[in-house]
Amino acid sequence: MEIPYTVETRPDTGLNNVKIGIWLFLASEVMLFGSLFASYILLRIGSPAWPAGEDYLDIPLAAVNTAVLIISSVTMVMGWASLMRKKLNTYRLYMGATILCGLIFMVIKYFEYSDKFHHGYYPSTNTFLAIYFTMTGLHAAHVLGGSAVNAYLLGPGTKLWKKNPQMFINRVESAGLFWHLVDLIWIFLFPVLYLL
Amino acid sequence: MSHGAHEIDVDKHVRSYIGVLLALLALTVLTVYAWYLQLPKVLGTVVGLIIACVKGSLVAMFFMHLIDERKLIYWVLVFTVVFFIALLLLPLFGLSDQVQI
Amino acid sequence: MAEQHEHHEELSFLRKYVFSTDHKVIGIQYAITALIFLFFGFCLMLLMRWQLAYPEQALPIIGSLLGETRMPGGVMLPDFYNQLGAMHGTIMVFMGVVPLAVGAFGNFVVPLQIGAPDMAFPRLNMASYHFFWAGGLVMVLSFFAPGGAASSGWTSYPPLADIATTGQTWWLIGMVLLITSSLFGAINFITTIIQLRAPGLTFFRLPFFVWSQFVTAFLLLLAFPPLEGAGILQLMDRLAGTSFFLPSGLVISGQPLAATGGGSPILWQHLFWFLAHPEVYVLILPAMGIVAEVVANNTRKPLWGYRSMVYAVLFLGFCSFVVWAHHMYITGMGTVVAAFFQATTMIISIPSVVILTALLLSLWGGSIRFNTPMLFALAFLPMFGIGGLTGLPLGLTTTDIPLHDTYYVIGHFHYVVAPGTIFGLFAGIYYWFPKVTGRRMSEFLGKLHFWPSFIFMNGIFFPMLIQGMAGVSRRLYDGGTIYAHAQDVLPLNAMMSWSAWLLALAQIPFIINFFVSIRKGKEVSDNPWQATTLEWAAPSPPPHGNFETLPTVYRGPYEYSIPDQDTDYLPQHQPAEA
Numbered sequence: 027m028e029i030p031y032t033v034e035t036r037p038d039t040g041l042n043n044v045k046i047g048i049w050l051f052l053a054s055e056v057m058l059f060g061s062l063f064a065s066y067i068l069l070r071i072g073s074p075a076w077p078a079g080e081d082y083l084d085i086p087l088a089a090v091n092t093a094v095l096i097i098s099s100v101t102m103v104m105g106w107a108s109l110m111r112k113k114l115n116t117y118r119l120y121m122g123a124t125i126l127c128g129l130i131f132m133v134i135k136y137f138e139y140s141d142k143f144h145h146g147y148y149p150s151t152n153t154f155l156a157i158y159f160t161m162t163g164l165h166a167a168h169v170l171g172g173s174a175v176n177a178y179l180l181g182p183g184t185k186l187w188k189k190n191p192q193m194f195i196n197r198v199e200s201a202g203l204f205w206h207l208v209d210l211i212w213i214f215l216f217p218v219l220y221l222l
Numbered sequence: 223m224s225h226g227a228h229e230i231d232v233d234k235h236v237r238s239y240i241g242v243l244l245a246l247l248a249l250t251v252l253t254v255y256a257w258y259l260q261l262p263k264v265l266g267t268v269v270g271l272i273i274a275c276v277k278g279s280l281v282a283m284f285f286m287h288l289i290d291e292r293k294l295i296y297w298v299l300v301f302t303v304v305f306f307i308a309l310l311l312l313p314l315f316g317l318s319d320q321v322q323i
Numbered sequence: 324m325a326e327q328h329e330h331h332e333e334l335s336f337l338r339k340y341v342f343s344t345d346h347k348v349i350g351i352q353y354a355i356t357a358l359i360f361l362f363f364g365f366c367l368m369l370l371m372r373w374q375l376a377y378p379e380q381a382l383p384i385i386g387s388l389l390g391e392t393r394m395p396g397g398v399m400l401p402d403f404y405n406q407l408g409a410m411h412g413t414i415m416v417f418m419g420v421v422p423l424a425v426g427a428f429g430n431f432v433v434p435l436q437i438g439a440p441d442m443a444f445p446r447l448n449m450a451s452y453h454f455f456w457a458g459g460l461v462m463v464l465s466f467f468a469p470g471g472a473a474s475s476g477w478t479s480y481p482p483l484a485d486i487a488t489t490g491q492t493w494w495l496i497g498m499v500l501l502i503t504s505s506l507f508g509a510i511n512f513i514t515t516i517i518q519l520r521a522p523g524l525t526f527f528r529l530p531f532f533v534w535s536q537f538v539t540a541f542l543l544l545l546a547f548p549p550l551e552g553a554g555i556l557q558l559m560d561r562l563a564g565t566s567f568f569l570p571s572g573l574v575i576s577g578q579p580l581a582a583t584g585g586g587s588p589i590l591w592q593h594l595f596w597f598l599a600h601p602e603v604y605v606l607i608l609p610a611m612g613i614v615a616e617v618v619a620n621n622t623r624k625p626l627w628g629y630r631s632m633v634y635a636v637l638f639l640g641f642c643s644f645v646v647w648a649h650h651m652y653i654t655g656m657g658t659v660v661a662a663f664f665q666a667t668t669m670i671i672s673i674p675s676v677v678i679l680t681a682l683l684l685s686l687w688g689g690s691i692r693f694n695t696p697m698l699f700a701l702a703f704l705p706m707f708g709i710g711g712l713t714g715l716p717l718g719l720t721t722t723d724i725p726l727h728d729t730y731y732v733i734g735h736f737h738y739v740v741a742p743g744t745i746f747g748l749f750a751g752i753y754y755w756f757p758k759v760t761g762r763r764m765s766e767f768l769g770k771l772h773f774w775p776s777f778i779f780m781n782g783i784f785f786p787m788l789i790q791g792m793a794g795v796s797r798r799l800y801d802g803g804t805i806y807a808h809a810q811d812v813l814p815l816n817a818m819m820s821w822s823a824w825l826l827a828l829a830q831i832p833f834i835i836n837f838f839v840s841i842r843k844g845k846e847v848s849d850n851p852w853q854a855t856t857l858e859w860a861a862p863s864p865p866p867h868g869n870f871e872t873l874p875t876v877y878r879g880p881y882e883y884s885i886p887d888q889d890t891d892y893l894p895q896h897q898p899a900e901a
Contacts, residue, residue, distance in 0.1 A: 027868035028440070029441055029519070030439075030440075030519060031518050031519070032443075039517060039518065040292045041292050041294060041295070041518070042518075043443040043444065043518050043519075045295075046294070046295075046514045046517060047510050047514045049295050049298055049299070050509070050544055051506075051510055053298055053299065053301075053302040053544060054509075054544050054547070055548070056302050056303075057302065057305065057306060057309070057545050057549055058548035058549070058551055058552050059552075060548075060549070061309060061548060061549035061550075061551075061552030061553060061597070062552050062555075063310065064310045064313060064593075064594075065552070065553075065556060065567065065594070067310065068313050068314065068317060068590050069567070069585075069586065069587060069590065071317060073585050085257070093247060093250055096246045097243070099285050100239055100243045100285075103239050107232050107235055107236050107239070148563075149563040149564065149565045150564030150565055150582075150583065151583070152585070153565070153566060153567070153585045156559065156566065157567075160556065160559050164555065202286075206281055206285045209281055209285075210281045213274055213281065214274050214278060216253075217253055217270040217273070218270075220257075221253065221256075221266075221270050222270045294517065301541070301545070301641075304644075305545050305546075305644045308645050309597055312593075312645070312647075312648065313589075313590070313593040316593070316648060316651075316656060316660050318660075319659045319660045320656065320657055321655040321656070322655075
């Protein structure tokens with residue numbers, strides 16, 4: 027028994043199942059982070075005083091991290107484009123670079139966090155740090171999750187390329203869409219938590 | 223392959239990626255620079271958010287290919303954005319009009 | 324029978340019944356698990372009703388079994404009463420009704436009704452079920468946590484929930500699992516309905532049940548994540564010592580609370596009700612869908628105003644996202660904001676009335692078959708009507724303020740969910756049982772189940788409306804014994820409790836009927852109800868892959884009593900006669 031439209035597109039919608047599925051998932055992710063942004067705004071406006079990001083956080087480090095994620099997004103789409111050009115080895119190179127960027131991001135994050143703990147700044151210190159740790163922590167979990175998927179698509183997942191190249195391209199595209207959303211969320215987290 | 227009329231021009235995509243990368247990096251520098259200027263609170267916030275929105279749209283449009291996507295996906299996202307805005311604004315609306323005890 | 328040339332490998336027991344990816348097996352798994360949870364949640368309430376009817380008297384036999392920390396000497400402790408209340412709500416909503424309405428009926432029926440071989444993502448579907456029972460297990464086990472289960476109500480309002488015993492942490496973890504399960508399900512349903520419709524099955528030829536599941540899935544998809552976010556924040560409050568929901572200057576038992584404060588308890592209410600109001604429609608829409616199917620089939624008429632019903636359900640889904648703060652009128656909300664939410668609340672009642680009216684008018688002039696599913700569906704209409712109409716005073720601030728948190732509220736939403744939704748779900752069970760098993764349930768036992776259930780449901784919930792209007796609070800451990808204003812309506816407590824216990828007895832015919840009919844029920848053809856929709860084109864029970872040949876659809880879903888036809892129904896998949 028075959029499920030229709032797992033790989034090929036349905037003529038009247040112009041989409042395959044995976045594409046719709048991943049976009050619906052991203053929509054729910056938008057609502058998840060949306061609830062945290064809403065909480066941030068409500069807590070900030072409701073509080074008599076709110077510290078500036080620079081009082082606690084390291085802005086140059088976060089700016090570097092922003093650039094790292096942006097670059098990883100580009101390597102991700104370049105990986106997809108290489109597959110579209112049927113160049114598996116170039117894809118491997120780009121996907122490897124994407125995972126590497128994800129890891130660099132996590133390492134920088136680790137230094138940021140341990141620096142905070144070192145100074146005695148914990149989530150329980152104040153509401154600003156509480157929301158900072160919660161939002162960046164949840165985002166970091168998404169970076170890790172995305173990297174795990176990417177690692178699968180670089181390693182064992184590649185076997186699919188021989189059997190069903192279009193399906194493999196679709197998977198890489200979906201992983202990419204998730205990865206870009208993670209990047210997009212960071213693009214908002216960076217100014218909101220660090221700069222404004 | 224099975225895309226039919228929806229043929230994808232990869233070279234065009236790749237060219238756009240490079241441009242978007244440069245734009246995103248430039249905007250990142252710009253947003254840090256705007257912070258460095260220490261603009262007045264409201265202005266600084268507006269500038270920071272505008273830059274973030276531009277960057278976000280660039281990622282969504284070009285990396286996530288939303289500039290050339292099917293109508294169905296747009297519909298899903300339109301509803302999501304509407305409810306997202308409701309979630310963001312209605313609690314604030316509540317906060318703005320609270321009975322003081 | 325067409326020859327099957329497809330390769331069929333024999334699946335092991337585990338793959339076939341436990342880790343199955345077949346939507347029908349998953350639907351049955353959901354149904355059985357959800358029915359067990361429904362029964363469990365019902366039992367919690369039966370215990371509470373003892374305490375309410377006979378406050379601080381020892382409950383014979385069962386009371387002494389529950390242990391010294393819960394019912395010493397058979398007398399219920401207030402803490403245990405609170406746990407029962409919180410867990411009854413949580414279990415009934417998140418582990419009983421929603422999984423039965425969406426997980427079970429949605430999974431089993433939707434792919435069949437749209438002529439699909441399975442759901443779009445079978446493995447995701449399996450994961451959804453396993454997350455569901457894991458979440459349910461965490462909830463049930465939390466009764467054995469130190470200090471017992473969550474006891475801050477199903478709404479888990481902080482600051483109370485922030486400082487409650489460990490059971491609350493279990494509750495949050497259980498909720499995160501249940502939310503994940505719902506998200507997987509929602510993604511799957513939407514994709515399936517958009518992508519896997521059979522040739523010719525346009526959106527306006529979809530049965531109303533599919534429409535209701537479609538809208539429900541969108542509500543789950545977009546409304547649940549904010550509760551997940553809120554759950555994460557409350558977990559941080561409880562585990563990492565943050566103060567998202569803890570205001571400054573909190574004093575507990577005379578001791579200032581050691582927390583930074585500065586948080587907002589109202590924030591939780593916003594995030595919680597952002598989910599929980601759409602959740603109300605998640606509870607009711609699938610039941611409306613089932614009732615629509617059963618009504619059309621048993622009146623032998625097309626649904627009256629099918630298109631307006633579809634537009635109404637879409638509008639209802641959309642609006643349900645902007646009414647949530649009508650649960651929060653007494654949080655010190657100003658008049659401007661209250662006016663906004665009162666307006667949206669009154670607007671959202673319109674589509675519900677459209678659907679209910681369309682269903683009522685569908686009865687007009689029909690030659691109605693009064694079989695068991697139809698009886699439940701017919702009872703749904705006035706019961707949901709009472710539930711809906713009693714909701715209007717709660718949507719307006721002037722009337723809500725005195726009624727808020729009284730038994731009136733309990734009566735109102737139980738009319739929607741218990742004799743409303745659960746009757747709809749019973750109708751669905753009796754209606755689709757022949758499709759699932761190839762056998763019919765007994766009509767006699769069905770009626771023996773229906774009539775007492777109908778009477779006792781009203782015996783429980785109508786007095787609540789009366790007690791509520793007398794001002795009896797919904798959370799009183801002794802049912803209001805010590806309050807002067809409650810004295811006149813106190814005798815109703817015993818009546819409600821006895822109704823509840825008799826309602827439990829009234830479920831015995833159903834349980835017997837259910838299990839006996841699986842093996843011994845009357846064998847029936849593939850289409851025993853002479854229905855028009857696609858699920859009846861598949862064999863009963865449908866094999867793996869559902870249809871022998873993929874059906875093509877030629878017409879709308881409810882073509883009954885067409886003039887100049889041999890039969891009084893014209894199935895969707897039957898080509899027009901030349």
